[in-house]
Amino acid sequence: MNRPPSDSSGQGAAPTLDEVAARAGVSRATASRAINGGNRVSPSALAAVEAAVSELGYTPNPAARSLVTRRTDSVALVVPEPDERVFSDPFFVHTLRGVNRMLATRDLQLVLLLARPGEEERRLLRYLGSRHIDGAIVVSHHRNDRLADHLAALSLPCAFVGRPWTSADKVAYVDTDNLAGGRAATELLVERGCHRIATIAGPGDMAAGIDRLEGWRATMRAAGLPDDLVEHGDFTEVGGEAAARLLLARAPDLDGIVAASDLMAAGALRVLAEAGRRVPDDVAVVGYDDVGVPERTTPTLTTVRNPIGEMAEQAVRLLLEQIDDQRGPRPIRVIFPPSLVRRDSA
Known part of the structure; x- marks a missing residue:
């Protein structure tokens, strides 16, 4: 019976690819x-190699395997946002969980890449260009x-x-129908009988x-109501508070x-x-996202x-x-419908 060679210390050395080949014939x-x-x-050779392994x-050397397959078995989640926001906003927590859950089924490593504008962003682009990962998921991108x-x-x-601001016809993306979501939230307040309806809008550099x-503006115009009460926030609770005060x-x-x-709505509830x-x-409030915040507010938050x-x-x-068929970016889009979740705030 053939045995793997031993090193000078007397302990068995790790088997090599040559030994696997010899064992498999x-x-x-x-x-x-x-x-x-x-x-x-061939199926017979594949079976012989698997048996020899x-x-x-035998455990393949990751670096050598990467040279053969040109794969790193890692995928980046790219978030061009400050780290303090990423780790405090439920939106990012749910996104991270969803991505990691899917990658785990393929035994792929998740690499989290955060970058503020400026030098951090340039470093991120150098990293992506060096192909240290097989592909990237991008979330919360700006104009x-x-x-x-x-x-x-x-x-x-x-x-x-x-939806990305540019090159939307060149890359794959998933999105929800945010226009329809904005309409649904506003229609609820119109149907309720509200006539002086304001909005705390998101950043103007994000789709x-x-x-x-x-969606809010279109509904207000259709109802014959003024659409002048607009203040922009940054999708944070503090931003919602500031906008509500204004x-x-x-x-x-x-x-x-x-x-x-929802975070901006929670800030508005506190100000009210x-x-x-x-x-x-006195004031009905509707948020957007439904990812853990609405159940904790007082009153509980109606949301999209x-x-x-x-x-x-x-x-x-x-x-x-795209990774499996070795193609580059492909312009595939998948749009999810939003839905209204009624709770106590409206």
Whole structure:
């Protein structure tokens, strides 16, 4: 019976690819192809190599395997946001969970890449260009980061969560119908009888912020109501508080607020309570996202459900399809419908 050679210390050395090939009765090249995917290997040779690997306890060298397959078995989640926001916003937590859950089924490593504009962003682009990862999921991107342009130019497999500002015809993305979501939230308040409805819009450099604002405007115009009560926030609770204070100062008689995120709606609820305005009796409030915040507010928050987990998982599927068939970015889009979740605030 053949045994792996021993090193000078008397302990068994790790078996080599040559030993696997010899045990299986195939060439070294055939053994390598069998271990790295089985391309152009006969079923009998593949079975012999698999048996030899099992008998010898052979473990492929990751660096050598990468040279053969040109794969790193890792995928990046790219978030061009400050780290303090990423780890405090439920939107990112749910996205991270959805992505990681899908990658785990394929035994792929998740690499989290955060970058502020400036030198951090330039370092991120150098990293992506060096192909340290097999592909990228991008979330919470802004007008000026132009990540879709860069990834399309690199021909790096990628998928975006949310419609990119540029190169939307060149990369895959998943999104929810934010325009319809903004309309649904506003229609609820119109049907309720509110006539002085304000909105706390999202950032003007993000597609979701623009689309949800346009949904609000379209509904207000259709109802013959003024659409002048707009303040922009940054999708944070602090931003929602600041915007709500400005709105109350401008329109003390406002009786409805549509916020472009649940965190901003939670900030508005706090300001309304401080001002002695009862919700929903005096002011009805609707948020957007439905990812853990609405159940904790007082009163509980009516909101538009943003299917974040489902979108993250679908983005990973689109990415893995590109990686598996060795194509670069492909312009596939999947749009999820929003849904209204009624609770106590409206």
